């Protein structure tokens with residue numbers, strides 16, 4: 001697998017180590033802490049949660065483009081695999097009737113060429129894993145540290161305790177309600193609903209195993225993620241942690257892991273007209289609320305919902321990112337969901353924060369002098385902005401495709417699943433075309449290598465900047481106005 005060889009930036013330490021302050025110790029903040037600490041910087045992360053790994057969360061999907069970076073961060077590689085399940089195939093059922101439409105499979109060749117794996121994990125377990133790797137890399141993660149105000153000019157953060165901490169660069173990795181982004185925007189919160197709300201929670205695998213109907217349902221195939229697709233609605237159930245208990249070949253995933261959790265996400269229309277809440281992931285919803293919204297759906301969906309624990313209600317929302325991701329002082333910048341909105345519980349969205357961190361770490365491993373900082377921050381936006389927008393659109397289409405109203409588009413989707421079912425069951429068919437189609441659709445997302453993209457950016461745009469050292473010329477580089485060459489080529 002391509003992930004076994006580490007990119008050239010690993011091992012390169014910044015000539016000028018800086019003090020980074022990171023607002024938010026979610027996936028973006030912790031990934032960023034790992035990448036910056038690996039690049040030789042001093043990193044402090046401030047996270048308002050009192051503990052990591054004990055939140056009310058559910059499953060998270062990590063795509064091959066993120067998986068390959070995560071395994072590079074952990075020298076043992078294998079331990080990342082211990083906090084999740086490698087995806088293979090998903091049966092798709094009709095929301096209204098429960099009739100099986102077909103099976104969607106991840107082609108082995110496509111995965112191999114992508115250099116990673118499609119991976120399901122429990123958000124808490126993945127979060128805990130990132131926390132471990134970040135602290136091992138030398139980052140200081142302060143829990144129960146709520147930031148009440150930030151000064152992007154100094155830059156500094158002030159905690160609820162009254163303590164103020166100053167550093168060289170402040171990174172806003174504090175999610176879609178980011179205090180850092182709001183500071184850039186004059187305190188404004190401009191989030192708006194995209195018309196869909198997601199109920200997200202866990203189901204203990206043991207509860208499924210105790211229900212004979214669900215056990216039989218799950219044993220119909222050895223697939224991992226089960227999907228119901230219907231007009232305006234979709235539901236997903238998937239195991240999220242590895243199967244440590246050895247058992248027979250015939251056992252289903254659920255039977256192999258009775259002590260483990262499955263993630264469940266239920267997408268329904270958002271019709272209450274209420275603006276998105278401040279901390280929706282920590283909302284606690286009674287499963288009966290979800291049940292009432294799924295009346296008319298396949299009764300098996302309700303059976304799963306009845307077993308859900310710790311349900312959160314999160315609106316899929318959009319917001320206008322600041323035109324410049326870095327503050328004019330060039331001492332603060334936003335990353336992750338704080339600056340590029342993504343669909344909630346999307347198939348590719350969580351992976352974007354891993355890429356963000358890899359790019360930032362790669363850039364700042366090249367730092368030689370303070371004058372380079374503004375260009376580094378602008379380079380980050382140059383590399384990330386279009387990429388995040390492309391993936392946001394792809395993820396939006398993927399989710400919307402599961403919620404299509406009945407008609408020609410839904411029929412074309414269903415036909416594709418039928419073709420995949422034939423391929424997976426070994427029936428004759430034109431599989432080369434199917435593989436090519438999957439490759440063409442997903443390779444722009446999965447085969448992307450954030451470190452390669454950063455290296456290529458430097459080959460393309462960094463060398464002229466380096467060659468201009470001392471000439472004090474002005475030149476436009478990748479949308480970045482450079483007055484003096486201050487970026488080194490690595």
Ligand SMILES: Cc1cc2nc3c(=O)[nH]c(=O)nc-3n(C[C@H](O)[C@H](O)[C@H](O)COP(=O)(O)OP(=O)(O)OC[C@H]3O[C@@H](n4cnc5c(N)ncnc54)[C@H](O)[C@@H]3O)c2cc1C
Pocket residue numbers: 023024025026027028029046047048049055056057058059060061123124145146147148173174175176177178179200281282335336337338344345346349350353
């Ligand atoms: C509690 C929680 C549970 C989640 N569970 C899931 C899940 O099960 N499945 C899934 O697909 N996605 C989940 N998500 C969303 C997912 O983490 C993000 O969509 C995505 O990974 C982007 O991550 P991020 O780090 O940019 O933002 P977030 O994940 O939103 O992380 C932002 C972090 O910043 C912290 N923070 C915010 N404001 C402050 C402040 N003022 N001071 C200090 N800290 C602050 C938050 O507590 C949070 O930990 C969850 C998010 C949260 C916050």
